[in-house]
Amino acid sequence: xxxxxxxxxxxxxxxxxxxxxxxxxxxxxxxxxxxxxxxxxxxxxxxxxxxxxxxxxxxxxxxxxxxxxxxxxxxxxxxxxxxxxxxxxxxxxxxxxxxxxxxxxxxxxxxx
Amino acid sequence: xxxxxxxxxxxxxxxxxxxxxxxxxxxxxxxxxxxxxxxxxxxxxxxxxxxxxxxxxxxxxxxxxxxxxxxxxxxxxxxxxxxxxxxxxxxxxxxxxxxxxxxxxxxxxxxxxxx
Numbered sequence: 687x688x689x690x691x692x693x694x695x696x697x698x699x700x701x702x703x704x705x706x707x708x709x710x711x712x713x714x715x716x717x718x719x720x721x722x723x724x725x726x727x728x729x730x731x732x733x734x735x736x737x738x739x740x741x742x743x744x745x746x747x748x749x750x751x752x753x754x755x756x757x758x759x760x761x762x763x764x765x766x767x768x769x770x771x772x773x774x775x776x777x778x779x780x781x782x783x784x785x786x787x788x789x790x791x792x793x794x795x796x797x798x
Numbered sequence: 799x800x801x802x803x804x805x806x807x808x809x810x811x812x813x814x815x816x817x818x819x820x821x822x823x824x825x826x827x828x829x830x831x832x833x834x835x836x837x838x839x840x841x842x843x844x845x846x847x848x849x850x851x852x853x854x855x856x857x858x859x860x861x862x863x864x865x866x867x868x869x870x871x872x873x874x875x876x877x878x879x880x881x882x883x884x885x886x887x888x889x890x891x892x893x894x895x896x897x898x899x900x901x902x903x904x905x906x907x908x909x910x911x912x913x
Contacts, residue, residue: 717899728800728888728904729841736899774841778900784892785831785854786902788841 689713690775692789700797702764707792709775710757716778718758719786720749723772765796801825802905804889810911816877819908821889823870829853829892830872831902832864836885847872848894879912886910 693708709718717736721729733742735751735758742749746769748761762769772793776786801824811817823830832844834857843856847866858864861879866872876883886909890902 719899719901721904726886726907726909728802728890728906730800731901731903734899734901776841784829784900784902785843785846785856786833786841786890786900787843790840 690777690787690789692773692775692792694792695790696793696795698795698797699765701766703796705762705765705794707760707762707773707794708757709759709789711777712756713777714755716755718751718755719776720758720760721774721776723774723791729774762794765794767796767798770794770796800903800905802889802891802903804905804908806908807906808909808911810913811879812913813879813881815879815912816875817879817910819874819876819887819889819910821872821874821891821905823872823889823891824903827891827893827903828870829894830866830870831890831892832858832872832874833888833890833904834885835888835907839885841888844874876910881912884910884912 691710720732723729733749738753738755740751746763772791774791775789778784803822805820828849831846835841844858846854864874886907888907889905892902
């Protein structure tokens with residue numbers, strides 16, 4: 687069973703602070719996705735990382751895939767209230783289809 | 799807007815009843831996935847269809863069934879509903895079953911409340 691462990695589970699910070707969210711597993715992944723979800727809405731795909739050591743930037747968000755493709759991190763610089771939401775990492779299970787296995791998520795609250 | 803549509807947005811029903819949730823995938827996507835999200839379980843994979851055929855099953859109860867039609871839209875049928883079935887149900891779609899990087903695009907979800 688491939689499990690994705692996210693930490694921290696909850697994070698409450700002030701506007702302007704930096705933060706990092708982690709996604710770890712003992713399994714090697716062919717790719718890993720990060721999603722952001724707001725209450726009552728569907729997850730929105732932020733980024734896909736594929737290559738070990740890969741770094742992708744999306745405005746103030748920086749995503750990194752571990753060298754061994756077992757872990758990933760999401761760093762947000764100068765967080766804003768609009769960044770508030772549930773951040774989920776997910777990885778496809780390539781056997782019999784491509785179902786996504788999700789981490790439990792990090793609930794981020796950015797206070798003005 | 800992901801391009802995936804789901805109806806209805808909200809559904810309130812009673813225990814023992816049967817409901818049908820509908821999903822239309824993004825244009826060009828052949829795979830449809832159904833997920834259940836509850837407070838204590840997170841996002842759980844239920845079932846996948848690819849071009850009309852069942853491709854993978856997850857933690858889907860026997861009371862639940864799904865199908866994908868020739869026009870690629872999908873329906874999730876939930877029967878003999880129990881209080882514990884109350885959850886958000888999401889549909890997602892992707893280009894293929896084993897193609898690409900596993901990216902899936904999610905619909906806005908159906909919130910099911912069983913009273």
